[in-house]
Structure formats: C-alpha cells, structure tokens
Amino acid sequence: MALAAPGAASATAESSTIWHWNVAGNTLNHASTTNGMVRAAVSSITARGASFASFNELCENQYDALISGLRDAGWPADDANFARFVVTYPARSGGPCGGRDFGNAIFSRQPLGAAERITLPDDGMTEQRKMLCAPLKARPHLRFCTAHLTYVDAYRAAQLNAVLARLEAYHADGDTVVIAGDFNIQADAARLNGYYSSAVNTPNNRGNTGHYHELDDADQNNCPGYGELSVSTPDPRGPCGTGSKIDMIFVREDRIAGPYSGDTLAPPTSCAGNPDGLCSDHRALIGTVTLS
Template sequence: MVDSLRTYLRNILAAATALLVAPAIAPQPAQAESTVRLTAMHWNVGGGWKYQTPGSSDLVVTKIFDTIKGKNPDFVALNEICQSQYAALTKRLQNETNWPQDKGNFVRFQATRNGTTDDGDVCDHKAVGIALLSRQPLGTANRFPLTPNPEYDKDEIRHLLCAPTTTMPVRYCVTHITPKPFGTFGKIQVNEVLRHVEDFEAAGDTVLVGGDFNATPSWPELNVWYDPSVNTPANGDNLGAYREMDDADPYCLGYGEGTTRATTGSPCGTGTKIDMIFFRANRLNGQHAGDSLPLSTCGSALCSDHRIYWGWADLSIG
C-alpha cells in the first residue's frame, strides 16, 4: 500500500516537473492583414518596336518615362517593348528620378521574340518582349511560357512574367495573350495565366496582373476571370474570382473604357477594351478605379494603337 502510494506521488511530481521545465510553444500568429492602395499602369507599346530610328525610339521611351514620373505608380506592365527601349528606360529611371526605391532592383524583362536577320524592322533585329517595373524592390522573377500558337505568332512565345516585392506580400505580373484564333489558343493561354495567378494567391500573395489580353470583358472566354459581382448587361455570366481596375466605369459598367484607338466596339457603344489590370475580388477593401489615357503621339504619328491604361485599388495584403 505504501509502495503504491509512493509510486503514485512520484508520477504526480514527475508530471508537474515536466510541465515546469518544458518550453511553452505558442501558436504562431498569422501575419496581420492591412490595406494598401496599389496603383498600376499598363501599356502595350504596340507599334513601338518598329520605331528604331534613334529619334523615334527615344520618343517612345520618353512617353513611358514621363507617365511614370507623372503618375508615380507602384507597378508598370509593358508589352511589345524592345529590349533596347527597356534598357534605355531603366537607365533614365535610375539616373533622373527617385521613383524606384532600389535603383539596382526594380525591373524585369522577358523576351518573347528574339531578333533575327529576317525580322525586318523588329527592334533592329534584337529582342522584343514584356517587362514589369516596380517602385518597390523585387524578388526572384517567375517566367512561364504559354502554349505556343505557331500559326499566328510564328516564332514568338507568349509568356507570363511575375515578380514579388520584397517589402510586402504583393506580386506583380505581366502577360500578352495571342489574338488569333482566340477561341482556341487565346482561351488556353488566359486559363494558363489564371492558374499561375491563383497559385500565387493561394500561397498568400496579393497579385496584380496587367496585360493586353486581346479579348474584351464581354467575351465568354474571360468569364473564368471576372467575379459574378461584376455581372452587368455589358459583361455577364461571370464565374471567376477577379475584378478589373476599370469595371466600375459608370459609362460602361462592368466593362470599362476603351483601351485602343477604336471609338466603338463595346456593348455600350464606346471604345473596345482589351487591356486589363486584374486583382482578386476578395482582396478589395475599399474603392478602385481605372482610366484610359488619350492616345499617345510620338512626333506626328501615334506611338501605339493602344492607350496607356492606369488604375488603382484598395487591397488587403498579408
């Protein structure tokens, strides 16, 4: 009886001692969410890759440079820009502004077509591609080739280019979708982009993706992108989880302003919109808006058949 009591007491003391000396392991708190207003700019320089005389190419670079200085965006997405123009723009932003927080780490470029002797006036036989620029420093880039469309794109390989910022859990992405035939190759590519963006969101990033999607908001191929909350007569049957910077435009609700030189083509009788800046609907924590700027001129000619597109959104991060 005594031995049993002693054994019982020893067990009690051992358990108590273990509790006293064992380190307390508290659950790690989740990173607190905050709301930031992220601003973004997209431009498909379009015919810009043809302007390879020094003066004309300089005008394209100057137009982008001046818009960045004037708008002070967090994120810039560019399509169809020559690598030489990208390099010149980078140098000017480094030397003439304080826009990038880290002047050695704020740009990423992905060639979609490498220059050959058969390319004619394309970037003076040098690479053309997509680029992203960030006011915040950038982490390692992700470069995803999209399904090729050799019949239309020839030797061009479309890509999704993404990079995270190092100062907040935000990732910027840029893409340029093939235009023809959109119902097959275009649809495949927009779905591929969506899968990658959803993976980043699932991992905790707030993602902005800008680019020329070569599709209008009302096309059924983009229903997998647009959130049902966007449904309007101009853009219905949506099944996705994303909002677009200009989808609250009062003149064409759910669609937005035109981003090309076309003055008709939308369900509202306004210009055609094919350039987008998407963000996930459940990240919206406030207001958002977009604006399609007037067509830019380079001397006496249009710089591009696309307008510079600008927007902002109050988004939750963390």
C-alpha cells in the first residue's frame, strides 16, 4: 500500500522502479553463472520493468553474465554503458568466487555516468565494505547507489554514519539519490533512527529523527513502519514477528513526489544444487517511487 511523502512536489517528477537482491553469489551459488541464479535475476528485472537494479555478494563472472543476459533481453537503452561494479574482496587464491573478484553492482536502464566507489570504515574483516554510486549520464543529479554493510556489531554505527553522511553530501549538492542494499541491521533498529523520517512513527518503528523513507515503510498490511521480511524464509524476528528485514531501499523525503511503495519477492527455487533450490538466503526487493 502506498502513501505520499510529506512536502514532496516537483514539476520534473519521474516514476522509477528499483530492484535489489543480495544473491549470495559465493556462499550459496559458488560463483556459478549457469545454476539458475543469473537467469532468475534477469527474468525478474525485465518482468518488473526495473529502472535500476543492484546486487550484493556478487562474483565478477556473475556480473559479466548479468550484463550479457540483460543485453540479450533488450533491457538497457544503451547496452554499452549501463553497469558498474565495485570489488570488496579482490581475486586471490583461497578467496571467494573461486579466486575471482567479489563485490557489489548497479545496473541502470538508462546510460550511467562515472561511478564513485567509496570505502567504508574498516571492520577488521578481510572484505572491505564499500558504497557504489553512479549518476545517470543524461541526468547527473540523479544518482543510484548500493552498499552492503558489516555484520560486525562494533562497526555497524561507523559504517551507517558514513553512508548517511555521503547521502547528505549528495543532497547538499542538489542530487536526488536512491540507495538499495543489505544494511545488515533490522529496520526498526535505533541505529537507523537517523535515516528514517520522523514522519515514520508507528508502534513498529518510532523515535526517528532523519529525512529518509524506506520504500516499504508505508504498507499498512505488512508491519507498518518496518515492512516485509527480506530473508528468504520466515523467522520470528521483527516487531511483528513476521521475519527479518535487513535489505532496504531509501529515498530522501523531499525527493519523493506522491505515492511510493515497496515489496519483497518470493525467492526463486530454481537454482540447481542449492538447498530447496533457493537461489539466495535473501529475497529480492522491488520499490516504486516518483522522484523529483
């Protein structure tokens, strides 16, 4: 169910559909490009008419396969300039992805400009967490970003604060930014209070002081203020006991014009060799928003 964000209006508003998935490219899919994960992702992106798509936990060979699959499906308007990748774990013997690069990716139906690859505060792990952003070539003040944040609790706040600071710096420069990613923290966590708009004030998510809406925060039928689970199978976590939500799509409230909505998609079960055929331990997210 969609609600309008407060104070949002623009003569240049444009509707966008955002698609995001943490695909467990190494952990579950073992760097495969042929087990069904890539095919399921391409099918979902094209079927949903996505404007932007992003991936976490992606092997670089899977990224290359996604480029080929989306080109073959006729999805990008410019098939030479629609994808960007950031390495978070460089290729090395004994590393993930069979020794290939591992990281995050963004895709855009419209051509992209130069990417920014922002290193987040170190969490003491081998993988270096990063934020990846790129503007549209024809609309340089419209940026799409992804990030996959740490699960190490002692460093969560530092990385969340670094991402938010970058988003606010873009905003100060006049940019409209959409960020999608695995934040590795429950949507109602106090550490996200500086993200969520104070207009998000429900029994499931309160005490917020920020300026952003997560695109699933207005669904009155699915834990209002928190949203639907984003892990592949239900668990008893979350304020409504309906499952963990750690993957999110955020947009600043003053860049939302009119209704917005978000959902998580039933996980594909078509990936050969995986338990129950699940293609990931996360669900894909889909969000629709009119951006000013």
